[in-house]
Amino acid sequence: MRAASEPTNGSPEFGTRNLIGHVTGTSVQAGTVHGGVHVHIASAVPPVPAKPSRRGLPRRIDLVGRDAELESGVVMLTDPDQRHVLFVHGTPGVGKTAFAVALGWSVADRFADGCVFVEVSERGDLVADLLSALAPGERLPGERDQRIAALSALASRLDVLVVLDNVRDEDSLGEVLALGGRLAVLCTSRNRLTGLGDQDVSFLELDSLPVGDSSRLAVSIAERLTPQQSVELAEVCGGLPIALCVASARINRTASLDVDRYLKDLAHPDHGLEELRAGARSVERIIEYSHRELTSGQTALFATLGMLPTRP
Numbered sequence: 001m002r003a004a005s006e007p008t009n010g011s012p013e014f015g016t017r018n019l020i021g022h023v024t025g026t027s028v029q030a031g032t033v034h035g036g037v038h039v040h041i042a043s044a045v046p047p048v049p050a051k052p053s054r055r056g057l058p059r060r061i062d063l064v065g066r067d068a069e070l071e072s073g074v075v076m077l078t079d080p081d082q083r084h085v086l087f088v089h090g091t092p093g094v095g096k097t098a099f100a101v102a103l104g105w106s107v108a109d110r111f112a113d114g115c116v117f118v119e120v121s122e123r124g125d126l127v128a129d130l131l132s133a134l135a136p137g138e139r140l141p142g143e144r145d146q147r148i149a150a151l152s153a154l155a156s157r158l159d160v161l162v163v164l165d166n167v168r169d170e171d172s173l174g175e176v177l178a179l180g181g182r183l184a185v186l187c188t189s190r191n192r193l194t195g196l197g198d199q200d201v202s203f204l205e206l207d208s209l210p211v212g213d214s215s216r217l218a219v220s221i222a223e224r225l226t227p228q229q230s231v232e233l234a235e236v237c238g239g240l241p242i243a244l245c246v247a248s249a250r251i252n253r254t255a256s257l258d259v260d261r262y263l264k265d266l267a268h269p270d271h272g273l274e275e276l277r278a279g280a281r282s283v284e285r286i287i288e289y290s291h292r293e294l295t296s297g298q299t300a301l302f303a304t305l306g307m308l309p310t311r312p
């Protein structure tokens with residue numbers, strides 16, 4: 001970051017002009033600071049945040065498979081002829097977050113102001129979450145229309161990829177997409193949100209991993225799996241990465257575990273809970289398997305937690 005000490009038009013008396021990549025705006029330059037410096041994004045001109053290069057983006061992991069989806073994702077987020085809003089959806093545990101992180105790392109360099117990753121809070125306000133991510137440490141404006149205005153001002157001048165992980169409802173997302181500006185947006189959600197109106201959004205559905213990738217993922221975690229066992233595990237887990245990771249980690253962690261017996265247990269129909277959906281059947285079995293290993297106190301706590309409401 002380079003800061004020149006020239007005064008700026010319409011900026012605070014002691015403001016300086018910061019040059020961050022191609023982004024310009026007002027900030028406060030201080031020599032010795034006594035009692036802290038407070039800049040409020042409630043002001044008419046929101047301050048330009050520090051360059052948000054990969055801010056909050058989780059550590060990169062090596063994805064197994066997903067090459068074609070990554071390739072499409074790169075095109076959808078960087079093609080100059082498209083609006084850059086990509087919506088990744090799929091069943092719980094299919095790998096949406098892992099995919100979005102990998103894609104974020106792949107394209108972050110194409111955005112002058114980098115990438116910010118926002119894990120959307122369950123009961124939170126997407127606009128507030130995003131504003132905090134783009135201007136960290138700033139005090140949020142109290143009124144909603146002020147928040148929208150501040151976000152809109154940032155959106156119009158930042159060339160940034162925003163990753164919104166686990167978006168739950170289209171209302172708040174629609175508000176963010178309606179800001180327009182230069183924001184590129186990559187969302188993940190368990191549901192394909194259908195109420196986005198006429199927003200120009202590309203959709204990408206992640207499916208379970210094919211058997212080959214599933215068994216490679218299993219072996220990358222549990223090296224002692226034989227090729228035959230890894231294929232069996234891939235099948236019993238239905239190619240669902242979360243199920244593969246949980247089962248393989250257990251095999252890896254417990255040297256005394258008889259793998260063939262464990263595979264039979266996972267596949268046994270009597271051990272399965274009533275299956276709620278085809279893609280999650282193996283997870284049901286893994287959850288049940290783990291549940292049987294809990295102490296009676298842990299089981300009671302688990303049952304109590306299950307009765308708590310998850311939504312207001």
Ligand SMILES: Nc1ncnc2c1ncn2[C@@H]1O[C@H](COP(=O)(O)OP(=O)(O)OP(=O)(O)O)[C@@H](O)[C@H]1O
Pocket residue numbers: 061062063064065066090091092093094095096097098099166190217241242245
């Ligand atoms: N292609 C992959 N290669 C390697 N690991 C993967 C892959 N896909 C997912 N995983 C791993 O599987 C687990 C579940 O993935 P992830 O959390 O991304 O699923 P999700 O779809 O975001 O789930 P949720 O709907 O609960 O948010 C994680 O540990 C992740 O690292």
Ligand SMILES: [Mg+2]
Pocket residue numbers: 096097098165166188
């Ligand atoms: Mg996720």
